[in-house]
Every structure is written in C-alpha cells, then in structure tokens.
Amino acid sequence: MVETAREFGLADKELGEAPAGAATEWWEEKVRIQLERMHLFYWQGMVKEMRELADQYRAVIGERAAPVQRARFLKMIALSMLMDSRFQPSSECVALAKRAVMASEEADDLAEAGHVIFACGLIQTFHGDFEEAAQACAKALELSERIGDLVLQARCVTYLAVAYRRMNDCANCNLAAERAFEISTGLAMVEYIAMAKANLGWVAWRQNDHAKAEKLASEALNLWHGMEDPYSFDWMALWPLVAIAFARKDFSRAVEYARGLLDENQHPLAENLKATVRRTCEEWERGAEEIAIASFVSAIQAARDLAYL
Numbered sequence: 001m002v003e004t005a006r007e008f009g010l011a012d013k014e015l016g017e018a019p020a021g022a023a024t025e026w027w028e029e030k031v032r033i034q035l036e037r038m039h040l041f042y043w044q045g046m047v048k049e050m051r052e053l054a055d056q057y058r059a060v061i062g063e064r065a066a067p068v069q070r071a072r073f074l075k076m077i078a079l080s081m082l083m084d085s086r087f088q089p090s091s092e093c094v095a096l097a098k099r100a101v102m103a104s105e106e107a108d109d110l111a112e113a114g115h116v117i118f119a120c121g122l123i124q125t126f127h128g129d130f131e132e133a134a135q136a137c138a139k140a141l142e143l144s145e146r147i148g149d150l151v152l153q154a155r156c157v158t159y160l161a162v163a164y165r166r167m168n169d170c171a172n173c174n175l176a177a178e179r180a181f182e183i184s185t186g187l188a189m190v191e192y193i194a195m196a197k198a199n200l201g202w203v204a205w206r207q208n209d210h211a212k213a214e215k216l217a218s219e220a221l222n223l224w225h226g227m228e229d230p231y232s233f234d235w236m237a238l239w240p241l242v243a244i245a246f247a248r249k250d251f252s253r254a255v256e257y258a259r260g261l262l263d264e265n266q267h268p269l270a271e272n273l274k275a276t277v278r279r280t281c282e283e284w285e286r287g288a289e290e291i292a293i294a295s296f297v298s299a300i301q302a303a304r305d306l307a308y309l
Contacts, residue, residue, distance in 0.1 A: 068107035074100035114143035194223035
C-alpha cells in the first residue's frame, strides 16, 4: 500500500494544478486520483485523511466530476462516517449512502453501481435496517454476478447472511453463509471464511446442535485471531458460545467468552447491552455469583432482543 500511495502522489504531482481552460478529461483524471487516494485511506483506516481530502475537493467534484465519480465520492464519505462512528452509523450516514446509490443510477457503470449499493447495504446493516440491507446486498450481488466480480460477490453474500441472521431468518442465513464460505474459500479471504463459519455456527445453535455450533464458532475466532490485522466481529462467534456455556452452567467459561465482547478493538455492542455484559463480568469477578448469573440471564435475553443472538 505504501507503493500505491506513492504512485498516486506522483500522479497527482505530475498532473499539477489546473491549466487555464482545462478540459473535462483533465478534471476527471484529477478527481479519479483523489478518489483512489480516498479509497486507499479507507482501507488503511485513515478517516481524518479521508475527510481532509474530501473537504479539499468537495466543490470540484460537485462541479466537474463525472456522474460515476460523484457516486463514488458520496460512497467514500459515507464509509468514512461509518468508520468514524465505529460502525454505529447515524441516520445522516445512511441518507448519504442512499444519495450515492441515486447518483450511481445516473451513471452507466455496473461495476461502480454494485460497489455503491453494497456500501449502502453494509451501512444499513450496522444501522439496524436489516430488511433494507438484505435488499441492497441482494441487488449488489446480482450486479456483481453480471460483471463477474468474485470479491464483491464474497462481500455481498457475507453481509446478506448477516442481515438474514439479524432478522432471525435461519434458512436464508444458512444458504447465504454456505455460499459465502464457498466463494471466500476460493478467494482465500480469511475474514469472510471466518464470518461464514460464525454465521453457520449461529444457525447450528438455533437448531440446538451445540457441538457443531461450538466447533464452527471456535474455528471462526481462531481464523480471525490469526490474522495480522484481526477482523473485529468476534461477537458473531462469541454470543452462541456464551449461550451454550451458560446453558451448561459452565459460568466461568461463559464469563471468559463474555469478556471478549468488551475488548476495545471489537465493534461495540449496543450501549445498554454492553453495560449489562460488563456488569455481569464485574459481579462474577468480585465473587457475587448469584447476582452475576441473574445478570447473565438479562444479558442473553437482551442479546436476543437486539438480534445479536
């Protein structure tokens, strides 16, 4: 990525400042470079740099960019807001993602439309708009199949499974997760292989196959934790493990799993649920076992009510 960033910098420097009466092609190339830089910042988690670049070129993009570039710009701003919120997007972020989708409809570019619609579905998933998220991911999946983009297919079907899971739709979650596993395995995308296993583990738990659920959830955690930059979705594997351990009255193991939900590098739970989980762990650690067990009951029920379980 360092080389890529350097290449974009050199390209931007070579293009230079806008000459008098610069042609449309010049402006579109200038905008293309900035959008590529924003995309690189996104994958590096550099939200501040994304925002600074967006502010610098917002007016130019509004006036000079091609329709597909405007759609991509709005998508990148929405994704920067998603990251800045630690994957707890505001309604403003969702609205911006929808604007990006509308802008993509003006452009004759199926590839970019697929990416824009997927980004909207991703944001809607984290906002809790699960039915809309499933619709967006399914539409993006259809476009990705038409253009043969396997990486986008992996992303679409992965988050389609997440949306179905959070709608408590076991059958469709299972179908999407199995397909996600197949595509991600072929692409060696470890983060999505793990997510597929976590979703399939949840399906197994809902079907009362605890042995299978434990195996899949544990495999998902091992895959994520073996990554150089671990994916922060442990809750998807941990909640079934918490519920299984608690049902077996293995409360110390349940607490061990629950602590993993509170790690700072994880996507945060809903605040009220996070507070209940933290209180449960604290009560257990101070020896108030009966209070901790009662708190565990509340935490597991809240996790089900909030579609984590």
